[in-house]
Amino acid sequence: MAKWQCEVCGYIFDGNEAPDNCPKCGAPKEKFQKLDDDAAALVERSRFSNNLHMELLTLLERAKEISAKGIEDALDPACVKIFEAMTTFAVDIQQRIKAELKTHMTKNKWG
Ligand SMILES: [Zn+2]
Incomplete structure (x- = not known):
């Protein structure tokens, strides 16, 4: 599953697409960046x-x-x-x- 990181607060969201708003800080969807496969695997492993x-x-x-x-x-x-x-x-x-x-x-x- 893809991982998306909020550029404002660092919250990582698991999903096929970014959420409409950050669950933590409320930032809009545009503030989320998709993690590349290596970064996502490192988060998952960690x-x-x-x-x-x-x-x-x-x-x-x-x-x-x-x-x-x-x-x-x-x-x-x-x-x-x-x-x-x-x-x-x-x-x-x-x-x-x-x-x-x-x-x-x-x-x-x-x-
Ligand atoms: Zn956030």
Whole structure:
């Protein structure tokens, strides 16, 4: 399926032709450019990986919430150590994911 990108806001629309108006910013149909086959394939390929990254971000947020409860519970120092390590790990991976997604956005691996 063809992909059309709004020149105003970057929204990518999947369809045989551009929409009458951009669903995000309202720009008219004339503001959409059809992506060439390579660009469209890169967007399609990247959607899967980007969705995995976003799913991990969500899971790590949950891991941080669970760890906070464990730290508060503080059954014993070994438990707290594990929960603190999980928090540090989750924050680190979340920041790496955000940096990676930023590079995807600037290299047309997004949309
Ligand atoms: Zn737009």
